[in-house]
Amino acid sequence: MPANLSPEYLRLDERLRQVRDPQEKLVILREMLAAIPKHKGTDKLQADLKRRISKMEEGVQQRAKRGGRDPFHVPREGIGQVLLAGAPNAGKSSLLSKLTNATPAVAGYPFTTHQPLPGMVAYEDVQIQLVDMPPLSRDYTEAALFNTYRVGDIILLVIDMSDPDPAVVVQECIDLFDEHLIHLVPHLVDSAGNLSTIEKQALILANKIDLAGASAPGRLAEAGDLELPVLNCSAETGEGLAGLPERLFHELRLVRVYTKKPGKKFVRDAPFVLPEGSTVLDVARAIHKDFADGLRSVRLWGSGKHDGIPAPRDHIVADGDILEIHTR
Numbered sequence: 589m590p591a592n593l594s595p596e597y598l599r600l601d602e603r604l605r606q607v608r609d610p611q612e613k614l615v616i617l618r619e620m621l622a623a624i625p626k627h628k629g630t631d632k633l634q635a636d637l638k639r640r641i642s643k644m645e646e647g648v649q650q651r652a653k654r655g656g657r658d659p660f661h662v663p664r665e666g667i668g669q670v671l672l673a674g675a676p677n678a679g680k681s682s683l684l685s686k687l688t689n690a691t692p693a694v695a696g697y698p699f700t701t702h703q704p705l706p707g708m709v710a711y712e713d714v715q716i717q718l719v720d721m722p723p724l725s726r727d728y729t730e731a732a733l734f735n736t737y738r739v740g741d742i743i744l745l746v747i748d749m750s751d752p753d754p755a756v757v758v759q760e761c762i763d764l765f766d767e768h769l770i771h772l773v774p775h776l777v778d779s780a781g782n783l784s785t786i787e788k789q790a791l792i793l794a795n796k797i798d799l800a801g802a803s804a805p806g807r808l809a810e811a812g813d814l815e816l817p818v819l820n821c822s823a824e825t826g827e828g829l830a831g832l833p834e835r836l837f838h839e840l841r842l843v844r845v846y847t848k849k850p851g852k853k854f855v856r857d858a859p860f861v862l863p864e865g866s867t868v869l870d871v872a873r874a875i876h877k878d879f880a881d882g883l884r885s886v887r888l889w890g891s892g893k894h895d896g897i898p899a900p901r902d903h904i905v906a907d908g909d910i911l912e913i914h915t916r
């Protein structure tokens with residue numbers, strides 16, 4: 589092995605030996621290739637890595653084709669997928685049963701949840717998917733679970749505030765995600781997306797604040813250089829949970845847009861839900877391809893301010909806007 593490999597490369601090499609999940613191996617191999625110093629001395633190693641990457645890619649693709657199932661895959665429903673993560677006993681299952689109609693097993697002993705279990709929580713006229721995840725633990729969490737975290741929209745890190753040192757638990761969870769190449773951040777910034785470490789938006793749910801022994805609310809926010817937002821709550825009493833669906837909706841950064849037929853009275857139907865920053869044309873596209881092609885003009889009613897004003901196709905829509913689309 590060439591002598592001048594970076595510590596980063598060696599660290600990745602070490603990790604590669606530890607993970608078993610092919611998808612994760614693939615991510616690490618790609619990172620290794622990026623971390624290799626590019627010169628003549630490493631030509632052979634680079635070629636070798638490329639070969640392993642393409643072999644691994646083939647394997648992953650074939651498994652996908654065969655319907656080789658990801659054991660922890662959770663089909664998306666609703667406008668966003670929010671994952672309840674955290675140590676055993678933090679209260680993840682209690683939160684799911686408090687907020688949704690799902691009925692997970694809740695128990696005072698660890699490791700009750702082995703499979704992700706989804707439920708739906710309503711915010712006004714939209715539904716958000718909430719998923720109770722198996723516990724996070726360095727020794728027991730299966731690597732394949734991190735694929736599920738990768739594809740979700742938001743991670744809710746549930747922390748038991750009656751733990752002797754909840755700030756340490758937070759750090760352990762964050763570190764574990766980092767080791768699996770998922771970096772928890774308060775907000776996503778558009779990044780190039782070619783790095784194998786991905787950023788994932790996360791909030792902390794400081795749970796069990798009803799307990800006498802719970803750390804004072806706010807304790808986590810003060811601890812260290814924690815940058816994730818902290819919401820105090822109790823799955824037991826429901827305290828702090830009433831505003832959660834609305835908060836999640838805003839964190840998902842979506843807008844709901846309604847449509848009205850020309851010349852007809854507005855009937856409030858299920859909204860079209862699009863990413864914040866979407867335009868009138870995006871809405872037309874979301875409704876129907878022909879709509880976008882034949883788009884002639886649009887009138888917009890929005891947030892009580894506008895009243896049927898004409899809107900250009902690049903006009904950015906706001907949550908609650910009503911569009912009347914005229915086509916050729």
Ligand SMILES: Nc1nc2c(ncn2[C@@H]2O[C@H](COP(=O)(O)OP(=O)(O)O)[C@@H](O)[C@H]2O)c(=O)[nH]1
Nearest residue numbers: 677678679680681682694695696796822823824
């Ligand atoms: N006092 C109190 N107990 C809670 C709260 N949330 C969960 N628990 C209890 O903590 C234990 C573990 O909860 P569970 O939801 O199964 O945790 P999970 O392992 O994270 O899914 C159970 O005995 C729950 O009743 C809470 O907010 N307050």
Ligand SMILES: [Mg+2]
Nearest residue numbers: 680681700701
């Ligand atoms: Mg559970």
